[in-house]
Amino acid sequence: MTLTQSLLLIAALIAASAFFSLAEISLAAARRLRLRQLADDGDTRAQKVMQIQEQPGHYFTVVQIGLNAIAILGGVVGEGALTPYFALLFEVWVAPALAQQLAFGASFICIVAVFLVFADLFPKRLGMNNPEQLAMRLVGPMQLCITVLKPLVWLFMRSTDGLFRLLGLPMQREDTITSADILAMTEAGAQAGVLAAREQQVIANVFELDTRLxxxxxxxxxxxxxxxxxxxxxxxxxxxxxxxxxxxxxxxxxxxxxxxxxxxxxxxxxxxxxxxxxxxxxxxxxxxxxxxxxxxxxxxxxxxxxxxxxxxxxxxxxxxxxxxxxxxxxxxxxxxxLVQTVDEEPQIMRRDENSWLVDGVTPIGDVQRALDIDELPHADEYETLAGFLMVMLRRVPRRTDSVSWGGFTFEVMDVDSHRIDQVMVTRGGPAAAPGTPARPA
Incomplete structure (x- = not known):
């Protein structure tokens, strides 16, 4: 086989490997909600992709057969095509035996590099950009490959199923969607600019209705x-x-x-x-x-x-x-x-970069969100900022009492008939080190 024929064969193998890599990543990354929308709009290919996602065993078996077979064949062809030329080059500087070894290593590195870039990294990044459309375009050719390789697929599938049963692993993909999944998607949308920050917060507030008393x-x-x-x-x-x-x-x-x-x-x-x-x-x-x-x-x-x-x-x-x-x-x-009126005083007012003035009856979830605090101690024992201070101090707070937690100091500014009216929250300072226990001022 001439060098030109070998290079053309390697290019064909790279294209075939890229096809299987693209088919693999596009199916795995395709969003089921988006596919369902496309199926509802009449695209039968989207329905086929969803069916394969429910039972992806045959699909991924064909992908792995293709990728591994092509990788082995590409190594054989590449080594046979490039090693003689590298050997001639290296013999200029080293002995023929050593030149042969160096030539084998050089041809191996070249083939691996080319396959890694053009048959793996590039197609997978391409597949992540628009996985649903690519999955629908490739589902037909992949189903043809599944039919052609059916005997091999059956053999490998039975072996894999037996291993799954032995390990007690689930045989089907679970696609349950939780509120956390939806919130994660809206947060990603807000970061990407698809949703405004306030719109994303409204969606988060809707899900909080189930937890707020x-x-x-x-x-x-x-x-x-x-x-x-x-x-x-x-x-x-x-x-x-x-x-x-x-x-x-x-x-x-x-x-x-x-x-x-x-x-x-x-x-x-x-x-x-x-x-x-x-x-x-x-x-x-x-x-x-x-x-x-x-x-x-x-x-x-x-x-x-x-x-x-x-x-x-x-x-x-x-x-x-x-x-x-x-x-x-x-x-x-x-x-x-979004609906706060002009004359309505907000419960949380930011004074500067590191301090806030907060109403005592402000829901603790709103306080955590404003201060970007993930959690507070004994969270199930109170619902407002005033309740947090009472739990931490173990008594009814008085004016100038303070509590430090998570890098913040909470100081009671005003009390009216045992009711905490205003709390000054300050970030930083030696008394507000993370995890500092509650203390009265």
């Missing part, structure tokens, strides 16, 4: 604006002006004896129509939806849907009112700062 977003007991059933119209008007909300719990005696709620739209309508603003004179009182404080936000949404309401009273295990929540509260949690 109602107590993390409700209006707490001490902030509830409630009305007494027997209040005269002047008192009702004054309270509404002082605390304008969409709905007000109506109680008898104290806040723990809720009779229902009144809708601000009903009150507004009666005021405009000149009707009296009193419950004993026709002001409608709606039955209140009462929910436990251990529900998740997803469960709250389901309660709202079933009851046809958008306002609920939150009670604890002792049937004491601990807060109220509206549909708008839940949706604001999902939308984040």
């Amino acid at each position: 109602v107590s993390s977003v409700m209006t707490s007991r001490d902030r509830i604006a409630w009305l007494h059933k027997d209040d005269p119209e002047s008192v009702l008007r004054a309270r509404i002006v002082a605390a304008p909300y969409s709905a007000y719990p109506v109680c008898e005696g104290d806040i723990d004896h809720v009779l229902g709620y009144v809708d601000a739209k009903d009150m507004f309508h009666r005021v405009l129509s000149g009707q009296p603003l009193q419950f004993d004179k026709g002001l409608p009182l709606h039955k209140a939806l009462v929910i436990p404080d251990r529900l998740t936000l997803t469960e709250v949404l389901e309660q709202f849907r079933l009851a046809g309401e958008d306002f609920a009273i939150v009670v604890n295990e002792y049937s004491l009112v601990v807060g109220v929540i509206t549909l708008n509260d839940v949706m604001s949690t999902v939308m984040g700062d």
Whole structure:
């Protein structure tokens, strides 16, 4: 065989090896969701690729037969074609016996390098760029190869299946998709610029609804604006002006004896129509939806849907009112700062590069996200920043108390009737070394 014929054969072997490498990586990297979309659009090749992904044994067996056979044949052809020429070159400087050995090594290195670049690295990088389209284009030729090599495929498949059974390994590929998978895809999309950072955060917030309790977003007991059933119209008007909300719990005696709620739209309508603003004179009182404080936000949404309401009273295990929540509260949690109004003060305000001023009732998940903290100690014992400080200090915090953890110092700035109003969070400093235990100032 002449040198030209040998080089042409090597080029053909490289092309064949590149074909099998491309077929292998494109099938492995093809995203099932994207393939399903293409199949739904009528592309039958996408359906074939998904079927092969479910049972990829025959496909990869053919790939490995092709790659290994071509690699061996390429080494034989390359050694026979290049070694004589390298030997002639090396004989100029060294003895013929040594020149022959050096020539064999040089031809081996050249063949390996060429196959590595053109038959492995290049096709695999190419296959990663658009795996679904390439997998669909190659599925037909690969099915033909599977048919031609069926006897060999059967032999090797039975041997491999026996080994899998012996080791107790699964025989089929699992394609279950978790929320973590979806979040990882959205984060990758945000990093690639496909999704805006705020859009990605909205998606993450939706998945958090299953883990966040109602107590993390409700209006707490001490902030509830409630009305007494027997209040005269002047008192009702004054309270509404002082605390304008969409709905007000109506109680008898104290806040723990809720009779229902009144809708601000009903009150507004009666005021405009000149009707009296009193419950004993026709002001409608709606039955209140009462929910436990251990529900998740997803469960709250389901309660709202079933009851046809958008306002609920939150009670604890002792049937004491601990807060109220509206549909708008839940949706604001999902939308984040996308729906924050101009006059609404954010719960987390960044003062400079290394300090934040945080409301004590801020959900601890929001604090972790703002500070980029992966985890906090005793995370299952609290839901807000105030709860974190109480757990770490093992008492009700006082003004100037501080806790250090994970490179941050949390200092209580303001306390109102045992309620933590403001916390200063500072990054760095000797007292904020990672893992520093809690300490009172």
